[in-house]
Amino acid sequence: MIVDTHIHTLFSSDSKMTINQALQKANELGVAITVTEHMDLAYPEPDAFVFDITDYFNEYEKYRSENLYLGIELGMRQDCIADNSTIVMNNQFDYVIGSIHVIDNIDIYNEDFYHMRSKQEVYHQYFDSMISCLKTYDFIDSLGHIDYIARYARFENPEIYYNEYSEKIDKVLKILAQNQKAIEINTRRIADPATLEALIPIYKRFYALGGRIATAGSDAHKPEDIGKNFNIAMNIAEMCNLKLVYFENRVPHFIK
Known part of the structure; x- marks a missing residue:
């Protein structure tokens, strides 16, 4: 069965x-x-993007089955490593995504993050933050949406091109591959041919550097987005020789 491994419900702000x-x-x-x-611990807006984990399990445990797994998406940042690690180690999650949402205590969504800065400067900082966090967040299962910044960057062409950032991207992919982590094929943007053209070389490079598994996630915040563009995600995985997986009790299982 296909598993959409990235879903947000009412516990997400x-x-x-x-x-x-x-x-x-x-x-x-x-x-x-x-x-x-x-x-997202220490998020710059108080009480946003955090939730009561005890309530989460108390309310959703009854739904847990082969049709629904319980995970978490951690906002990775250096000043929250210990607290994030404690969250993961003390709870029975099926799956843990590690994502970069906040840099220098500014949400990448925020226009201020791009003010008076070049695309090169911003994207190098984005990947530097990702590299730094992946070296220490060995308790995640998959890197979420490597192209997250391209959703919100205030540049004429926000796409991430491998040939422009190959040195940084290679470092990200090597860490994932060496630690046998998955990379997410986030399906939100992949229906756009330009996005697809930009991302495929990154996923191919992941395989070349030893990466073997990927997750597919819609990042759905509303019902109509669940499973969106999964046919494209499956084609990407096949094209790049990556095996799609889902996680149960932190163990990867192949999607057949």
């Missing part, structure tokens, strides 16, 4: 989707889902 809406949509599509609520 930016989602209004209920667990029942998510399950209903997944059932209609014939897919399984992994709920991965946002946990």
Whole structure:
């Protein structure tokens, strides 16, 4: 069964989707889902993008099955390593995504992050932050949306091109490969041919550097986005010789 491994429901500050809406949509599509609520410790806006993990398990444990897995999406930053590690080690998550959302205590979504700065400067800092965190966040299972910054960057062409940032991207991919971590094929943007053209060389390079597994996640915050563009994600994985997996009890399982 196909598993959408990146879903946000009411426990995420930016989602209004209920667990029942998510399950209903997944059932209609014939897919399984992994709920991965946002946990961005020390987020610059108080009480945003954090949730009560005890409540999360108390409310959602009854739904846990071969159709629904319980995970978390951690916002990786250097000043939260110990606390994030404690969260993972003290809870029975099926799956842990590590993502870069905040740099220098500014959300990448925020226009201020790009003010009076060149694309080269901003993107090098983005990858430097990713490299630094991946060296210490050995307790994640997959790197979330490597192209996250391209969603929000205030540049005429926000795409990430491997040939422009190959040195930094290689460092990211080598760490993942050496630690046998997955890379996420985030499906939010891949219907755009320009995005697809930019991302495929990165996924191919991951395989060349020893990476073997990938997760596919819609990053859905509303029911209609669950499973979106998964046919494209499956084609990307096949084209790049990567095996799609989902995680149960932190163990990868191949999607057949």
